Amino acid sequence: MTEPQSARAYHDAxxxxxxxxxxxxxxxxxxxxxxxxxxxxxxxxxxYVKAVDGVDFTIRRGEVLGLAGESGSGKSTVGRLVLRLLxxxxxxxxxxxVDLGTLKREELRKARSKMQVVFQDPLASLNPRxxxxxxxxxxxxxxxxxxxxxxxxxLVSELLEAVxxxxxxxxxxxxxHQISGGQRQRIVLARALITRxxxxxxxxxxxxxxxxxxxxxxxxxxxxxxxxxxxxxFITHDLATTKYICDRxxxxxxxxxxxxxxxxxxxxxxxxxxxxxxxxxxxxxxxxHRRTEPLPSGEIPNPINPPSGCNFHPRCPIAVEGVCDVEExxxxxxxxxxxxxxxxxxxxxxxxxxxxxxx
Amino acid sequence: xxxxxxxxGERVTMGWSLKAGEVLYSLRDxxxxxxxxxxxVKAVDRxxxxxxxxxxxxxxxESGCGKSTLGKAMLRMTRPGKISTGELWFDGVDLxxxxxxxxxxxxxxxxxxxxxxxMTSLNPLSKIVDHLTETVRTHEPKVSEAAARDRAxxxxxxxxxxxxxxxxxxxxxxxxxxxxxxxxxxxxLRADLVIADExxxxxxxxxxxxFLDLLRxxxxxxxxxxxxxxxxxxxxxxxxxxxxxxxxxRMAELASVxxxxxxxxxxxxxxxxxxxxNIELDDAELYQMEGxxxxxxxTPHGCAFHPRCPAAMPICxxxxxxxxPVVGDHHAACWLYEDHPDKGGDGGVR
Numbered sequence: 001m002t003e004p005q006s007a008r009a010y011h012d013a014x015x016x017x018x019x020x021x022x023x024x025x026x027x028x029x030x031x032x033x034x035x036x037x038x039x040x041x042x043x044x045x046x047x048y049v050k051a052v053d054g055v056d057f058t059i060r061r062g063e064v065l066g067l068a069g070e071s072g073s074g075k076s077t078v079g080r081l082v083l084r085l086l087x088x089x090x091x092x093x094x095x096x097x098v099d100l101g102t103l104k105r106e107e108l109r110k111a112r113s114k115m116q117v118v119f120q121d122p123l124a125s126l127n128p129r130x131x132x133x134x135x136x137x138x139x140x141x142x143x144x145x146x147x148x149x150x151x152x153x154x155l156v157s158e159l160l161e162a163v164x165x166x167x168x169x170x171x172x173x174x175x176x177h178q179i180s181g182g183q184r185q186r187i188v189l190a191r192a193l194i195t196r197x198x199x200x201x202x203x204x205x206x207x208x209x210x211x212x213x214x215x216x217x218x219x220x221x222x223x224x225x226x227x228x229x230x231x232x233x234f235i236t237h238d239l240a241t242t243k244y245i246c247d248r249x250x251x252x253x254x255x256x257x258x259x260x261x262x263x264x265x266x267x268x269x270x271x272x273x274x275x276x277x278x279x280x281x282x283x284x285x286x287x288x289h290r291r292t293e294p295l296p297s298g299e300i301p302n303p304i305n306p307p308s309g310c311n312f313h314p315r316c317p318i319a320v321e322g323v324c325d326v327e328e329x330x331x332x333x334x335x336x337x338x339x340x341x342x343x344x345x346x347x348x349x350x351x352x353x354x355x356x357x358x359x
Numbered sequence: 360x361x362x363x364x365x366x367x368g369e370r371v372t373m374g375w376s377l378k379a380g381e382v383l384y385s386l387r388d389x390x391x392x393x394x395x396x397x398x399x400v401k402a403v404d405r406x407x408x409x410x411x412x413x414x415x416x417x418x419x420x421e422s423g424c425g426k427s428t429l430g431k432a433m434l435r436m437t438r439p440g441k442i443s444t445g446e447l448w449f450d451g452v453d454l455x456x457x458x459x460x461x462x463x464x465x466x467x468x469x470x471x472x473x474x475x476x477x478m479t480s481l482n483p484l485s486k487i488v489d490h491l492t493e494t495v496r497t498h499e500p501k502v503s504e505a506a507a508r509d510r511a512x513x514x515x516x517x518x519x520x521x522x523x524x525x526x527x528x529x530x531x532x533x534x535x536x537x538x539x540x541x542x543x544x545x546x547x548l549r550a551d552l553v554i555a556d557e558x559x560x561x562x563x564x565x566x567x568x569x570f571l572d573l574l575r576x577x578x579x580x581x582x583x584x585x586x587x588x589x590x591x592x593x594x595x596x597x598x599x600x601x602x603x604x605x606x607x608x609r610m611a612e613l614a615s616v617x618x619x620x621x622x623x624x625x626x627x628x629x630x631x632x633x634x635x636x637n638i639e640l641d642d643a644e645l646y647q648m649e650g651x652x653x654x655x656x657x658t659p660h661g662c663a664f665h666p667r668c669p670a671a672m673p674i675c676x677x678x679x680x681x682x683x684p685v686v687g688d689h690h691a692a693c694w695l696y697e698d699h700p701d702k703g704g705d706g707g708v709r
Contacts, residue, residue, distance in 0.1 A: 070563035070564070070565065070566075071563055180651055182651070210421040210422050210590065210652075211421060211590065211592070211631055211634050211635055212421060212630070212631060212634050212648040212651075213651070214634070214636075215634040215635075215636075215645035215646060215647055215648070216647055216648075218636075218645060219645065219647055237563065237564070238636070239564070239638060240593070240635075240636035240637060240638040241636045243636065243638060243643065244636060244643055244644075244645060267638070277565055278564060278565065279638070280568075281564040281565045281567070281568040282564055282593070282638050283564075283567070283568070283571075283591065283593025283594045283596065283597045284593055284596060284597070284637060284638060284639050285592040285593045285595075285596045285620065285632060285635045285637055286596055286620055286621075286637065286639065287596045287597075287616045287617050287620050287621075288617075288621075289596070289639050290596070290597055291568060291597065295565055295568050295569055295572070296565060299533050299535055299536075299563075299565075299566055300563070
């Protein structure tokens with residue numbers, strides 16, 4: 001295993017990239033459960049929810065990639081596929097060059113110690129009958145079999161300190177219900193770190209916390225990333241928080257990435273009409289920044305019957321009839337901007353001459 | 360301006376005849392207690408607040424600050440909690456003096472409500488049209504079924520749903536649409552005050568923004584007064600005219616939205632604002648507020664915020680500051696803005 005490089009390594013313009021996660025053509029279609037009669041009527045035609053429908057991205061070692069979108073966009077499903085908590089319908093996930101889909105049970109179990117997950121609700125992630133100390137130690141019993149109990153206990157204490165739960169002895173024997181929500185999320189993080197993972201998939205890790213606690217957790221995530229040389233896939237619906245932690249960001253809509261690029265590039269120079277809508281809809285805690293741009297009409301469509309052509313065309317302010325409702329766009333790099341890719345006929349596709357709203 | 364009547368204890372005039380800006384609902388010295396096995400929890404502690412006709416008042420604070428309890432108290436729906444002190448003046452009457460029956464007539468009719476999860480407020484077995492016509496005909500028995508349906512259709516259309524969908528069931532709608540139906544229920548009886556408790560929290564940002572636009576339009580069109588309870592300071596900055604900030608069951612600050620965000624007085628509100636992610640700011644660091652909100656079984660003595668306050672003075676742990684005007688109509692409960700002989704000391708961080 002190569003030594004983790006500095007978080008800034010990817011800023012080097014050289015072609016050398018230390019890629020930890022590579023996702024290629026990832027798809028996850030869930031069959032729709034229907035009643036017997038509906039099944040007979042449809043004569044065996046199965047309908048699918050195309051939760052993830054062709055997603056490609058890479059995450060460099062030490063990087064934080066934000067995966068943002070509305071509910072139903074497929075962002076959480078991507079997170080689960082990356083960890084192989086779900087099996088992909090199509091496509092591959094390579095962690096450190098190894099295709100997770102090809103691993104046998106035992107190999108997968110070993111590979112999993114290198115990747116961990118943190119979910120939104122820490123109370124649901126913690127066993128109410130286990131003390132905090134036991135909960136954090138538990139993965140070590142499985143993944144670090146050579147360690148003694150004293151060694152593991154020392155490790156737990158160090159991790160409690162690292163996540164700001166100090167003094168460790170005070171918290172060690174407490175149960176999850178005896179501490180606050182923010183503290184519980186710290187425990188979940190400590191538990192995730194005990195196997196010394198390289199990748200953490202964080203699925204809305206701060207969404208259930210109060211404002212003042214959110215800020216503390218976000219700061220902790222940044223600190224842990226530095227202290228433990230971590231790489232994050234940071235899944236969120238809240239674009240405002242991505243600004244404080246992500247290096248790059250991918251915007252998902254109906255199972256596809258519509259735009260991806262460095263955080264600064266996507267925020268300052270958003271190209272996809274959906275990204276623009278999403279960014280302008282984020283409420284800004286400053287009454288001088290009340291939104292003036294019009295919103296797209298309607299809501300995210302049903303992923304069982306996604307719209308033809310470009311998924312977004314029925315809500316898109318710049319859609320061109322005969323193009324956007326017919327042809328499906330592919331994601332392409334924006335001219336002259338390294339790493340900024342957009343899936344839009346009018347912005348990066350073959351129909352840029354039809355784009356009237358050039359800004 | 361502070362309404363004189365509200366302070367001197369005179370009756371508030373009829374809601375219907377009020378002009379924009381006059382006090383429609385006045386809470387005076389309201390407390391709500393919850394008896395628990397471990398002791399008495401003061402979820403709301405002597406809160407006074409005037410709500411003005413036609414305004415959108417944002418009521419903000421973190422979990423457990425009492426904002427939702429205050430919203431429920433306004434409807435006299437605090438059970439198992441008890442309104443232990445105070446008065447609730449609406450339309451010339453103290454709601455606490457009304458019978459259960461009169462109160463029920465007011466609720467839903469003049470006082471509308473919208474909660475975070477509309478599915479818990481809608482009957483899954485009833486069509487949308489039945490929800491609406493039942494509401495109308497319960498409160499206005501003289502309205503015919505056909506007339507009620509007609510009113511329901513027009514409302515649904517106005518709220519951006521296709522009229523034929525009125526015969527659908529709640530589960531056939533998305534979260535954003537269900538919230539629109541909740542608003543339709545409030546408007547079906549021409550409520551003049553709607554209390555909306557975290558109405559957009561379960562919604563995605565674009566749908567949230569659409570809903571906030573709708574609230575603003577309805578306020579203008581129906582002369583609605585809206586109390587918007589939320590933890591989201593961005594939402595408040597987007598639509599509110601005035602903002603009240605609560606902490607540990609008490610009112611911390613109350614001001615116009617621009618004064619509250621741009622000339623914040625209370626150290627808690629200041630910290631909270633600096634801790635909120637702001638997509639428009641270049642500054643990529645969030646303020647780390649120390650500590651956590653107190654357990655309301657043991658609210659700190661004096662100002663409840665003093666253990667976390669960077670500006671705490673000796674008096675802060677000793678005496679509770681009054682909630683009073685600081686400049687003009689800008690209210691705050693903080694010793695920094697009050698004169699007191701014991702204020703002295705080093706004024707440093709505790």
